Amino acid sequence: MLSSLFLILFGFVSARDADQGCLSEHVDLIELNHFYDPLGRHVYDQVIFYNRHPGTGQFHVRAWCLVEDRESLSRRPVYQAATGLYRVDWLDSDQQVLRRIESRLHRESWSHLDPERIDKKKYDERLRFALVQPAKRRKPMEEKLAKESTDGSVVSNTKEENGKGGIGSTLSNVLAHQP
Template identity: 35%
Template structure:
């Protein structure tokens, strides 16, 4: 078995998905992998933060975020178009987010929490609802 074939097979086993599992796809302007440390330098958590560019405010606004639970969620560069993709199992569906840009940060504050001062959670777009993928898979 070639390395690529083995990697793909291992990915499907780890994610526990079948090729016909519904997939919800979203696009964002920026994906941030953030490593949040306390004042003693101990890792508190790793998270992925999704941003959209706001023309009005001339800055990125948080769209959504998720805890980074395993290495398969780390965004990977797609060399075909230069974008970055992160994919994970979200309940009974697969979720995939494509970002035009990606950055990795190490902070002693939570960037997502700070961003709530600029755009409160209730005004964020969020990721696409799971129900969309489930409806598509039933057709």
């Protein structure tokens, strides 16, 4: 009950920032983790986003991303003095959307164990509360009309049925039959 209330309330905090053209949301903690192999060689950097469990108070991984310095937005958390928040901006190539994640808390760690993998062993990754998904792009009107005309619900292709001289499949005829 408490966790479902938390998910509902959190859904209202996450929103699309129309002015910036990106998906913006707030998490409880942002961690910049530098992962090293057992020989002490640097392997990768990652940013991990955590939410605090309302019942236990423990931080649990919500999402993560690798830091790639070649990107124009490097994914490293930056402190915003005006808001008092840490912020990470990046282009999510999987979802083809610009993301902005903010948090009041930030930490940086250097480890031989991956914090995200440790969390994944304790708590099933499939149960994580995912980042906000971008809205599905709307199909152009022509695609919608073509789909409707192929299922037979809008127009027919015979002269007798549509009275338009046998051109029932043309776009102009489809538009004329729209309610």
